[in-house]
Amino acid sequence: xRTSKPGRINAGFRGRLGNFVLDAELSVPATGxxxxxxxxxxxKTSVARCIAGLQHMTDGxxxxxxxxxxxxxxxxxxxxxxxxxVFQEASLFPHLSVRGNLLFGAPRIAGxxxxxxxxxxxxGLAALLDRSPNRLSGxxxxxxxxxxxxxxxxxxxxMDEPLAALDRATKSExxxxxxxxxxxxxxxxxxxxxxMTEIERFADHLVLMExxxxxxxxxLHTLHPIPLAGRTGRHGDCSTRRKSVGKTTRMPPMPKxxxxxxxxxxxxxxYRTQDDVDTLLADFAETxxxxxxxxxxxxxxxVKDGTGCQVGMQAIDLMTGREIxxxxxLGSGAMACKLDAAGLAEAxxxxxxxxxxxxxxxxxxxxxxxxxAGEGLRDxxxxxxxxxxxxxxxxxxxxxxxxxDFTGGIGTSLLCERSAIEGWWHDLSSRMKRAREARxxxxxxxxxxxxxHVG
Amino acid sequence: MEVWSAEIRQSVLLTIELATISTTILLVLAxxxxxWLARAQGWWTEIVASVVALPLVLPPTVLGFYLLVxxxxxxxxxxxxxxxxxxxxxxxxxGLVIGSVVYSMPFVVQPIRNAFTAMGERPLEVAATLRASPxxxxxxxxxxxxxxxxxxxxxxxxxxxxxxFGLVLMIGxxxxxxxxxxxxxxxxxxxxxxxxxxxxxxGLMVIFxxxxxxxxxxxxxxxxxxxA
Numbered sequence: 001x002r003t004s005k006p007g008r009i010n011a012g013f014r015g016r017l018g019n020f021v022l023d024a025e026l027s028v029p030a031t032g033x034x035x036x037x038x039x040x041x042x043x044k045t046s047v048a049r050c051i052a053g054l055q056h057m058t059d060g061x062x063x064x065x066x067x068x069x070x071x072x073x074x075x076x077x078x079x080x081x082x083x084x085x086v087f088q089e090a091s092l093f094p095h096l097s098v099r100g101n102l103l104f105g106a107p108r109i110a111g112x113x114x115x116x117x118x119x120x121x122x123x124g125l126a127a128l129l130d131r132s133p134n135r136l137s138g139x140x141x142x143x144x145x146x147x148x149x150x151x152x153x154x155x156x157x158x159m160d161e162p163l164a165a166l167d168r169a170t171k172s173e174x175x176x177x178x179x180x181x182x183x184x185x186x187x188x189x190x191x192x193x194x195x196m197t198e199i200e201r202f203a204d205h206l207v208l209m210e211x212x213x214x215x216x217x218x219x220l221h222t223l224h225p226i227p228l229a230g231r232t233g234r235h236g237d238c239s240t241r242r243k244s245v246g247k248t249t250r251m252p253p254m255p256k257x258x259x260x261x262x263x264x265x266x267x268x269x270x271y272r273t274q275d276d277v278d279t280l281l282a283d284f285a286e287t288x289x290x291x292x293x294x295x296x297x298x299x300x301x302x303v304k305d306g307t308g309c310q311v312g313m314q315a316i317d318l319m320t321g322r323e324i325x326x327x328x329x330l331g332s333g334a335m336a337c338k339l340d341a342a343g344l345a346e347a348x349x350x351x352x353x354x355x356x357x358x359x360x361x362x363x364x365x366x367x368x369x370x371x372x373a374g375e376g377l378r379d380x381x382x383x384x385x386x387x388x389x390x391x392x393x394x395x396x397x398x399x400x401x402x403x404x405d406f407t408g409g410i411g412t413s414l415l416c417e418r419s420a421i422e423g424w425w426h427d428l429s430s431r432m433k434r435a436r437e438a439r440x441x442x443x444x445x446x447x448x449x450x451x452x453h454v455g
Numbered sequence: 456m457e458v459w460s461a462e463i464r465q466s467v468l469l470t471i472e473l474a475t476i477s478t479t480i481l482l483v484l485a486x487x488x489x490x491w492l493a494r495a496q497g498w499w500t501e502i503v504a505s506v507v508a509l510p511l512v513l514p515p516t517v518l519g520f521y522l523l524v525x526x527x528x529x530x531x532x533x534x535x536x537x538x539x540x541x542x543x544x545x546x547x548x549x550g551l552v553i554g555s556v557v558y559s560m561p562f563v564v565q566p567i568r569n570a571f572t573a574m575g576e577r578p579l580e581v582a583a584t585l586r587a588s589p590x591x592x593x594x595x596x597x598x599x600x601x602x603x604x605x606x607x608x609x610x611x612x613x614x615x616x617x618x619x620f621g622l623v624l625m626i627g628x629x630x631x632x633x634x635x636x637x638x639x640x641x642x643x644x645x646x647x648x649x650x651x652x653x654x655x656x657x658g659l660m661v662i663f664x665x666x667x668x669x670x671x672x673x674x675x676x677x678x679x680x681x682x683a
Contacts, residue, residue: 054580078583079592085584091577095599104595105585152585 004063038209084149090141092133105152296354493571519625570604603678
């Protein structure tokens with residue numbers, strides 16, 4: 001891959017960054033939006049920084065559309081590379097106005113591929129031009145940062161999680177701008193994200209990364225072969241847009257994640273702490289259990305006092321509704337609560353009971369470092385898998401490594417947005433219900449999990 | 456006797472001249488030094504930083520002693536003075552400037568270095584991705600962002616040059632019109648029991664010190680507000 005070809009972006013970087021080992025090779029077309037996707041800490045940002053030249057990896061190669069930026073002999077410094085770089089935080093220059101920021105990198109000679117007025121119009125910046133960056137909202141700042149990068153007339157635009165630091169409302173305010181960019185400009189873009197819903201909205205090409213390596217790449221629709229006919233209506237606008245720009249009509253967004261639920265592995269939803277997916281999963285499991293679904297496992301919840309302050313934890317067996325013993329050290333704060341030895345034993349019994357009862361789904365709503373430290377429920381999870389029962393759990397992003405160690409190969413990780421999960425569960429529970437009403441065989445849920453993505 | 460005597464005026468003017476020239480030289484030297492200290496990595500960075508900071512701890516007389524040796528007829532200062540037919544840099548205005556620069560260096564380097572460190576890598580990276588050469592980045596991004604540091608450094612450098620005494624006495628002596636700056640003049644008046652002039656100068660210095668501190672506080676406040 002380490003050759004320079006017109007029409008392609010070829011890059012390869014190998015080396016150590018602190019404790020992290022990067023060994024990534026990629027070759028993608030020098031057109032359209034290429035998304036680099038993977039969990040936090042997988043090296044996406046490092047790859048972008050290496051391509052930009054912000055990080056100098058001695059063993060590296062980078063060629064964009066026939067132009068070699070780095071090989072074993074040469075390294076072109078950042079300011080000589082025709083790139084635009086949008087950082088996660090807008091990083092506007094506080095001593096310049098919005099106009100000053102936009103024009104900072106704009107060449108003074110004429111003949112630009114994209115003009116000032118065009119950028120201002122495209123990103124809706126007209127009203128902000130004379131303001132100071134300190135007086136902009138997060139979304140406005142990021143729009144200015146994008147405009148500033150575009151006006152430097154780049155041949156490659158690198159966007160490093162430009163929406164990750166923004167709240168949901170601001171994200172949805174910016175996404176349409178990004179889509180417009182994609183439609184209006186022929187500029188190749190590297191879009192780095194750990195959020196598949198963003199990527200699916202406008203990426204053409206996907207590079208998957210895991211632990212410093214590229215584990216897959218290809219056009220987005222071949223990496224996602226699952227047609228979701230039932231959902232086209234909801235995202236009809238996107239499909240039309242695709243057609244209008246002469247692209248293959250692609251299936252609308254769907255969290256990548258659930259396509260990959262492998263009934264032979266424990267599925268873990270990775271979540272950011274603020275998304276509170278563990279509670280969401282607990283609600284989901286308890287609702288299913290209450291409505292008579294055959295579901296087992298345990299749920300753990302934070303107990304809050306009247307003021308919403310967390311005062312302890314509670315765990316219950318989903319099948320019996322019995323409380324499971326938890327060690328709650330008095331006065332040491334809720335963070336210290338965990339399943340004690342007796343609790344772990346009870347939890348193991350709960351899972352074993354669910355397996356014996358041949359339930360449709362085992363849920364353990366929370367995985368944390370404490371389970372990784374102790375023996376946890378690994379054997380029970382393995383038993384469930386062996387019995388062909390899908391297992392669903394939620395793992396905070398920061399515990400990913402511990403989770404991987406803990407499952408030792410029987411786990412799989414999913415990434416998605418809270419809203420996507422909610423939709424999916426709503427859908428799944430009603431399907432399980434319908435399946436039960438139709439008196440499908442007991443193993444139907446396994447099929448359901450897989451079949452959901454085909455139907 | 457006229458209170459605002461020619462003698463006092465001479466001292467005041469000389470002090471202002473010395474402080475202005477020293478501050479200018481200090482800023483020119485301290486800026487690249489602070490930039491390097493803020494960005495270089497390695498154990499020798501801290502060694503250089505410690506050498507620069509020595510005047511903070513050393514008694515001014517110790518510093519003055521070494522400078523006297525260096526600036527004297529047998530030191531490098533003497534050799535340089537020979538270039539224009541002099542014999543020594545000690546007890547000259549030029550020697551005083553050199554001494555002031557050395558003595559006040561840490562007070563100028565430290566705030567500028569802190570300002571360069573505080574801005575972090577990000578603005579410089581952003582500038583580089585916008586095609587700005589390292590030199591342009593320095594002038595159009597790093598220096599404007601470090602402006603409060605420069606202001607603090609300049610004010611502190613100026614004030615310290617005005618206030619130094621031990622060092623001036625060691626290397627400058629007490630030559631009216633050439634090395635007799637305010638602090639030495641004050642000492643002189645007390646020695647000769649001219650209390651009226653002494654209290655005038657002392658009062659002047661108190662007002663000056665107050666103005667310096669007030670200015671610094673206001674600058675800091677403004678910088679904090681701009682950053683918010």
